[in-house]
Amino acid sequence: MSAALPVVSRRRRTTDRVARAALLALTLVALVPLVLVLYYLIKEGLGAWSADFFTTDPTGRFLGDPGGIKSAIVGTIIMVALASAIAIPFGIGVALYLVEYGKQSRFANVVRYFVDVMTGVPSVVFGLFVYIVLVVTKVGGSFAAWKGSIALALLMLPVVTRSAEVVLNLVPNALREGALALGAPRWKVVFRIVLPTALPGLVTGSLLAIARAAGETAPLLFTAAFVLGTQLDLSQRMNSLPLQIFNDVGQAQDRLVQRAWGAALTLVLLVLLLTLVARLVQRRSRLT
Amino acid sequence: MNPEDQTTPAGAETAGAGNGAAPRVGPSPGEVAAAAERPPPPAHPTGRAIALRDVDAYYGDAHAIKSATMDYAPNQVTAMIGPSGSGKSTLVRCINRMHEEIPGARVEGEILLDDVDVNAAGVDVVAVRRAIGMVFQKPNPFPTLSIYDNVAAGVRLSGMKGINMRERVEQSLRSAALWEEVKDRLGQPGIGLSGGQQQRLCIARTIAVEPEVILMDEPCSALDPIATLKIEELIHELKQRYTIVIVTHNMQQAARVADTTAFMLDGAIVEHAPTRKIFSTPDDARTEEYVTGKFG
Numbered sequence A: 001m002s003a004a005l006p007v008v009s010r011r012r013r014t015t016d017r018v019a020r021a022a023l024l025a026l027t028l029v030a031l032v033p034l035v036l037v038l039y040y041l042i043k044e045g046l047g048a049w050s051a052d053f054f055t056t057d058p059t060g061r062f063l064g065d066p067g068g069i070k071s072a073i074v075g076t077i078i079m080v081a082l083a084s085a086i087a088i089p090f091g092i093g094v095a096l097y098l099v100e101y102g103k104q105s106r107f108a109n110v111v112r113y114f115v116d117v118m119t120g121v122p123s124v125v126f127g128l129f130v131y132i133v134l135v136v137t138k139v140g141g142s143f144a145a146w147k148g149s150i151a152l153a154l155l156m157l158p159v160v161t162r163s164a165e166v167v168l169n170l171v172p173n174a175l176r177e178g179a180l181a182l183g184a185p186r187w188k189v190v191f192r193i194v195l196p197t198a199l200p201g202l203v204t205g206s207l208l209a210i211a212r213a214a215g216e217t218a219p220l221l222f223t224a225a226f227v228l229g230t231q232l233d234l235s236q237r238m239n240s241l242p243l244q245i246f247n248d249v250g251q252a253q254d255r256l257v258q259r260a261w262g263a264a265l266t267l268v269l270l271v272l273l274l275t276l277v278a279r280l281v282q283r284r285s286r287l288t
Numbered sequence B: 001m002n003p004e005d006q007t008t009p010a011g012a013e014t015a016g017a018g019n020g021a022a023p024r025v026g027p028s029p030g031e032v033a034a035a036a037e038r039p040p041p042p043a044h045p046t047g048r049a050i051a052l053r054d055v056d057a058y059y060g061d062a063h064a065i066k067s068a069t070m071d072y073a074p075n076q077v078t079a080m081i082g083p084s085g086s087g088k089s090t091l092v093r094c095i096n097r098m099h100e101e102i103p104g105a106r107v108e109g110e111i112l113l114d115d116v117d118v119n120a121a122g123v124d125v126v127a128v129r130r131a132i133g134m135v136f137q138k139p140n141p142f143p144t145l146s147i148y149d150n151v152a153a154g155v156r157l158s159g160m161k162g163i164n165m166r167e168r169v170e171q172s173l174r175s176a177a178l179w180e181e182v183k184d185r186l187g188q189p190g191i192g193l194s195g196g197q198q199q200r201l202c203i204a205r206t207i208a209v210e211p212e213v214i215l216m217d218e219p220c221s222a223l224d225p226i227a228t229l230k231i232e233e234l235i236h237e238l239k240q241r242y243t244i245v246i247v248t249h250n251m252q253q254a255a256r257v258a259d260t261t262a263f264m265l266d267g268a269i270v271e272h273a274p275t276r277k278i279f280s281t282p283d284d285a286r287t288e289e290y291v292t293g294k295f296g
Helices: A010-048 A051-055 A070-102 A106-120 A123-135 A145-170 A173-181 A186-214 A241-249 A254-283 B009-014 B029-037 B088-095 B125-131 B147-157 B165-175 B195-208 B225-238 B251-257 B275-280 B285-291
Strands: B050-059 B062-072 B077-081 B105-113 B132-135 B213-217 B243-247 B260-265 B268-274
Touching: A010 A254, A051 A070, A051 A254, A070 A106, A070 A145, A070 A186, A070 A241, A070 A254, A106 A145, A123 A145, A145 A186, A173 A186, A173 B195, A186 A254, A186 B147, A241 A254, B050 B088, B062 B088, B062 B105, B062 B268, B077 B088, B077 B251, B088 B105, B088 B132, B088 B213, B088 B243, B125 B132, B132 B195, B147 B165, B147 B195, B165 B195, B195 B213, B195 B225, B225 B243, B225 B251, B243 B251, B251 B275, B260 B275, B260 B285, B268 B275, B268 B285, B275 B285
Parallel strands: B077 B243, B077 B260, B132 B213, B213 B243
Antiparallel strands: B050 B062, B050 B105, B260 B268
16 A cells, blocks of 8 residues: 555545435435325326216216316317417527527617516416406406416416527537528528527427426416316317316315326326427437 | 558548558549549639738727738639637638627728628628638538538528529539549438538538638648548649638648738738748748747
8 A cells, every 4th residue: 555545534435425325315305205296196096097087078066977077188288289389489589589689789688687587477477467468358258268378378488488599509600600601691591500400409498388388277277267168169268187186176075186186197197298209309409 | 640641531432452552642543533523613603803901800899900901812722821819710701701790890991802892881791602602610511401401501591593403512512522422322411421521511512602712711620631631632623713712720731722821910911922932931020930830
């Protein structure tokens, strides 16, 4: 044993071991609620599942068959689809403006700041906003699915914008310059070079925003409201998975609470599916 | 390092007979054949002259180019040499107005393509860049596009009409000495090529829009010696048809490819003369110190 390279001291070895053990313990504790949530979801939720569960609407009857959650699944898909159709083009458009045109200008930085603020706004505020602006004023009737979609879109917009801005910033400037040096007008550089290069990242960011919107209750509570039957008309009330869960959990009947578990499991699987697709798309990305 | 000492991938591909043979200097038989097949350059595109008259450039408050005045002769290769930060790249970017992509950069003075000031009111920047192409330091093929589409990109992006695209792509790839290497995989992504091939792909992309001047901003600095040699051979051929301005850090490269060489220092053009003169009997003491390696 040479004096130039002394062995690790006993004290340091002990400190190292204690620190490692403490971090591992904290990680395990943090995993406990996560595992329990999944455990109860599957245990209670699977029990509620059946073919009828997905193909019938809630009946609302106090006695007898409570029905399934078809209207909630259909409603969530319709409202989230409309919200995405609004928020994704707007969000990517804002991000394109910020990255390609606004850059570090004062206005662009103000926009960035507001986007950040909007990301932190609680979702119930968006619901309240739409309630006051569109529901109370009776624009095209009172509660309506499209109003719920707008509330969800407001929630998604900053998420889409932020993620799109990050991805667009990852597109190397060398590509923009290469295209500009060929005599390409800027708009063509954006649409033919920048957007295709960023596409996988844009899709991933959008899917995560969709997953987030699909699970929101508060924006829909007083905009799309609650209804039993399957509704395809956007100007009418529309059911949704989060609201179905919200309603059923408060009921005094076990059967209804169990339906809530079933609906919750369905919602989680829906979101999980979106997240998985988002990950797969991200793998195709050439940006790091 | 001497490029001929290495086993060249290109040599291995073309002949396969080079095993144990003495290191070969100059183009391989395959390359010679490719050169013979290459169609004669079309009559019409030819290089045009560029003239700088008292050009000053600024990055915000920093004075990057100080009243540069010089001429780039048509169908000649002009090298820009000088230490880092001397303004070589900045000056070259100003010529096709790429400096406009850098926030805070501005230019004063006249930059004339033949007799037209590229910065004059009403001159379309898109037209300027179509006439004055640019090859960058790092090869930058478009990652979402195939080899074919990369070459076609310039023509498509700049909205040129009435062009036989297949013909134009083949012609451009041949001019960039890349056709033989990629003709069987035009549909594959451009970023699958080696660094040197990528840079030739970028040159092909630039040629495809038929510019009159090609600016090269240290085109070989990211490449190995073999790939560098290929690009240099290519430059010799390209000057038949284009005026070429090449920024380089490598004085040997300037000596090998350039007809005339300009030495820059601190944003000013110190001296512009035939390359032989710059490297043997320069007029300015600073040029002599730089080319003899006393600084920089």
